[in-house]
Every structure is written in structure tokens, then in C-alpha cells.
Amino acid sequence: MTDYPITDYDDAYANGAHIDGAAEFPPRWTAQAETFRAQLGQAGRARLDLSYGPAPSNHLDLFLPEGRPKGLAVFVHGGYWKAFDKSYWSHLAAGPLAHGFAVAMPSYTLCPGNRISGIAREIAAAISLAAGEVDGPVRLTGHSAGGQLVTRMISGAALLAGDVLDRIAGVTSISGVHDLRPLQRTGMNDVLAIGAAEAQAESPLLLVPLASIPVMAWVGADERPEFVRQNRALYEVWRGFPMPVQMHEEAGKHHFDVIDGLADADHPLCRAFLGLEG
Structure with missing residues (x-):
């Protein structure tokens, strides 16, 4: 467990150093994602590299279910806003697709080529x-940085047009970093360049939700204590607003495998994300 007050912020937010076999996860994700895209492509159900903006990384993949979609599920990847892209995560669309949802997975311009506020936009x-x-x-x-990004979509200064915001039926933050201020004390901030004003404006924990949208704050029980604390903090603060907020700490899961449940249509994480009972 992390002792408080924190004396080593880099260690407090280090994930791979505390996960056995951490280096094996990215190549595994890549292989699973490539296989998934190939299968969906052969079935004519993958629309890859749709452009949503002018920057080189402004592309998303859209995976389609069999038949007319029941709605849209969006997954935003993590990597501390400075690593990865959409190509690592395609297989996580399997769960929502099985329930009839189309799934969008965007890439974005990573830091230091962008700021966190720019990524949110x-x-x-x-x-x-x-x-x-x-x-x-x-x-x-x-997931992780992506948890901050999706909760930012429904809090603070509005980033989405009203007609899009009105369609959001639920938000699930998985191991989200909802308060950016501690990251200012890490070596990562040499890349992220978070200042006091940006930390205030882009930390969902410090912002007022824009609408009464159901929120699930999900985290692995075996994650670094700071991720468990950040998850609990969002739950405790946001449940003070007139909106449905739930929290779940999944037993036996760490930061790299907590997302696996999205790929399983019957897993509680996938069902919670889609607003399904049970």
C-alpha cells in the first residue's frame, strides 16, 4: 500500500513496475487487436481510420454489429496521454458488439505534441x-487517462454540442485519473506539462457534471493505491450531485487486466458499461 502523505509520486503512479509480466501485455494486446480487426474486416463490419479532425492522429475505427446498431459505444484508451493508439484495443469491442452496439475507438495526438486539454477537445x-x-x-x-477523458466529456466547460451530450446514456471510467494535480509532482510532467490552471480546468474531480448522466467508477482492487483512491474520490464527490453514480472495485484485477471484461459480453464490466441489469 502507498503511505500517505506520498513521498514518491513516480512510484505511486507506476503501474508496470508492480505487475508481474507487465512487458508481455502490449504485444498481447496488439496481436489480439490485429486478429479482431481482420475478422471484422472480412465480415464487412469494420470501418477503419475514419478522419475526425486535421491532425495525423485524428482517426477512429468504427466496428459494426450484425444488424442495425442499438446505439454507439466509445472506448478511449489510456497510456498517460503520451502512449498507445487505437490499434492496441480493437478486441475490447467484442462485448458491446455482441449486445448490438457499434463501437468507436479513436486515436488522439499524444503529449508532448498536445496538451491534455487539447486531447479532450x-x-x-x-x-x-x-x-x-x-x-x-x-x-x-x-481506461486510465481515458477515464479522465470520458468523465471530462460530461463535466466542466462543455466540449460536446448539446444534441450529442443529450444522447449520452452512461459513462464508465475504468481506473481513471480524475485529479491531475498529483501528476504535477511526477517525472511524467516533463512530457505532460500540466500547470495549475490546466489541472483545475481538466480534472473531473474538481468540476461540476453537466447533466444527470449515470456514471460507473470501476477499478481493479489490486491496482496501485492511488488509482483506487482516485476512483473512490470521483464516486464520493460526484454522488453529491443529482446524478446516479456507482463504484466497483473488481477483485483480483490490476491496471493492465481490469479492461479485459469489456471483451466479454457476459462480464459485469461490459454489462455495467452498456447499462444492462445484473
Whole structure:
């Protein structure tokens, strides 16, 4: 466990150093995602590299279910706003697709080529583009940095047009970093360049939700204590607003495998994300 007050912020937010076999996860994700895209492409159900903006990374993949979509599910990847892209995560669309949802997965311009505030605006543009392609309710989920990005979509200064915001039926933050202020004390901030004003404006924990949208704050029980604390903090603060907020700490899961449940149509994470009972 992390002792408080924190004396080593880099260690407090280090994930791979505390996960056995951490280096094996990215190549595994890549292989699973490539296989998934190939299968969906052969079935004519993958629309890859749709442009949502002018930057080189402003592309998203849209995966389609069999038959007319029931709505749109959006997954925003993590990597501390400075690593990865959409190509690592395609297989996580399997769960929502099985329930009849189309799934959008955007890439975005990573830091230091962008600021966190700029990434949030790119994600808003990606969601808006995808929402124009798929009718029905929109559900957002994101992992780690992606958890911050999806909760930012529904709090603080509005980034989404009203007609898109009105369609958001639920938001699931998975291991989200909802308060950026501690990251200012890490070595990562040499790349992220978070200042006091940006931390205030882009930390969902410090912002007022824009609408009464159901929120699930999900985290692995075996994650670094700071991720568990950040998850609990969003739940405790946001449940003070007139909106449905739930929290779940999944037993036996760490930061790299907590997302696996999205790929399983019957897993509680996938069902919670889609607003399904049980």
C-alpha cells in the first residue's frame, strides 16, 4: 500500500513496475487487436481510420454489429496521454458488439505534441463524428487517462454540442485519473506539462457534471493505491450531485487486466458499461 502523505509520486503512479509480466501485455494486446480487426474486416463490419479532425492522429475505427446498431459505444484508451493508439484495443469491442452496439475507438495526438486539454477537445470531435454515423444512445468508457477523458466529456466547460451530450446514456471510467494535480509532482510532467490552471480546468474531480448522466467508477482492487483512491474520490464527490453514480472495485484485477471484461459480453464490466441489469 502507498503511505500517505506520498513521498514518491513516480512510484505511486507506476503501474508496470508492480505487475508481474507487465512487458508481455502490449504485444498481447496488439496481436489480439490485429486478429479482431481482420475478422471484422472480412465480415464487412469494420470501418477503419475514419478522419475526425486535421491532425495525423485524428482517426477512429468504427466496428459494426450484425444488424442495425442499438446505439454507439466509445472506448478511449489510456497510456498517460503520451502512449498507445487505437490499434492496441480493437478486441475490447467484442462485448458491446455482441449486445448490438457499434463501437468507436479513436486515436488522439499524444503529449508532448498536445496538451491534455487539447486531447479532450480531440476526443469530443471523435465522439461527435461517430455519433453522426450511428443513431441511438451513446455510451462512453475509457481506461486510465481515458477515464479522465470520458468523465471530462460530461463535466466542466462543455466540449460536446448539446444534441450529442443529450444522447449520452452512461459513462464508465475504468481506473481513471480524475485529479491531475498529483501528476504535477511526477517525472511524467516533463512530457505532460500540466500547470495549475490546466489541472483545475481538466480534472473531473474538481468540476461540476453537466447533466444527470449515470456514471460507473470501476477499478481493479489490486491496482496501485492511488488509482483506487482516485476512483473512490470521483464516486464520493460526484454522488453529491443529482446524478446516479456507482463504484466497483473488481477483485483480483490490476491496471493492465481490469479492461479485459469489456471483451466479454457476459462480464459485469461490459454489462455495467452498456447499462444492462445484473
